[in-house]
Amino acid sequence: MAELVRTVNFAETFAALRLGESVEFSVAEFTESSVRANASxxxxxxxxxxxxxxxxxTGVIKVTRKS
Structure with missing residues (x-):
């Protein structure tokens, strides 16, 4: 059985965020450390x-733009 893999362009996702907006990622698809590393x-x-x-x-990793 083939596994469905979702790819995300983190740079584009983060660039689209406006001040105060947030985006959520599932821990089933990404690790917290990989999201933190990409945000950094x-x-x-x-x-x-x-x-x-x-x-x-919650199973959710939330990234919020603070400034």
């Missing part, structure tokens, strides 16, 4: 702050 890489050298949070039991 995206913010480097830019005047942008992204907050990454994962609440246990």
């Amino acid at each position: 890489r995206y913010c480097k050298g830019k005047n942008i702050k992204l907050s990454v949070s994962a609440l246990r039991g």
Whole structure:
């Protein structure tokens, strides 16, 4: 049986966020550390702050643009 793999362009996703907006990723598809690493890489050298949070039991990783 083939496994469906979803690809996400994190840079485009983060660039589309406006101040105060957020995007959610499923922990079934991505690890918290991979989302944090991509958010950190995206913010480097830019005047942008992204907050990454994962609440246990929800199965969701949330990225919010703070500035």
